[in-house]
Amino acid sequence: MRRSGTGCGGTPLARVRRRLGLERNELRRRVDRVQRAVALGLLVLLLAAAPPLAAWTVSWSYDAGSRAESTERANRHQVVATVTSTGGIGTSGDRYIHETVQASWPGADGKPRVGTLPSWKNAKAGAQRTIWVDREGDPTVRPRPHSRTVTDAAYAGAATVLACGAPLLLAYVLVRRRCDRHRDELWEADWARMDADAGHNPRS
Numbered sequence: 024m025r026r027s028g029t030g031c032g033g034t035p036l037a038r039v040r041r042r043l044g045l046e047r048n049e050l051r052r053r054v055d056r057v058q059r060a061v062a063l064g065l066l067v068l069l070l071a072a073a074p075p076l077a078a079w080t081v082s083w084s085y086d087a088g089s090r091a092e093s094t095e096r097a098n099r100h101q102v103v104a105t106v107t108s109t110g111g112i113g114t115s116g117d118r119y120i121h122e123t124v125q126a127s128w129p130g131a132d133g134k135p136r137v138g139t140l141p142s143w144k145n146a147k148a149g150a151q152r153t154i155w156v157d158r159e160g161d162p163t164v165r166p167r168p169h170s171r172t173v174t175d176a177a178y179a180g181a182a183t184v185l186a187c188g189a190p191l192l193l194a195y196v197l198v199r200r201r202c203d204r205h206r207d208e209l210w211e212a213d214w215a216r217m218d219a220d221a222g223h224n225p226r227s
Contacts, residue, residue: 054209058202065191073187077180084179088172095166099155104128104140106150126152130160138162 104126122142130136140162143152157163 054202054205058198061198062195065195069188069191073184076187077183080183081176081180085172085176088167088175092167092169092172098158099163099166101153102128102156102160103151104154106146106148106152107137108148109142109146128154128156128160131156131158132160136160 105128106124106126108125110122123139124142124146125137126140127135127137138161140152140154146152155163155165
């Protein structure tokens with residue numbers, strides 16, 4: 024009768040456990056048990072350290088982002104800019120070139136401000152557009168959205184988990200390599216003993 028797949032290969036989790044040396048097996052040597060104990064210890068350390076540290080970094084990042092949101096909302100507001108002339112060319116960096124328009128908008132002191140803005144589709148003299156300005160009345164970007172705060176907090180938590188896990192994984196890899204070398208030495212010793220026994224007890 025054909026054996027089931029579980030007996031031959033096992034589940035993916037079982038294969039991972041076997042690969043890491045975490046499954047129980049009475050035939051394992053002391054070096055295997057040491058490797059298993061180290062792996063379990065590192066896993067426990069990761070589970071003990073990573074969650075609280077990740078929670079702290081998520082909270083810190085979220086609070087910092089929320090403060091940035093409040094500050095930018097308090098220091099920026101929207102005004103209506105009116106195009107006074109078109110056809111300008113502006114540059115950004117060494118390669119990117121974009122069209123610009125001359126426009127005017129109310130300043131912080133109530134007096135009109137005049138400056139250059141990036142052009143938009145169908146922009147012409149007299150066209151109006153809402154823009155964000157800072158306390159001085161200079162054009163700026165919109166305030167920080169809450170979605171960015173949430174995303175940054177999630178990235179901070181993930182980065183913390185990776186930062187905790189990377190050195191522990193490296194430690195396990197080094198232990199695994201050392202155990203593999205020791206296992207190879209044990210196998211070589213066993214083969215040498217078998218060869219010696221075969222030499223002392225030749226077949227008749």
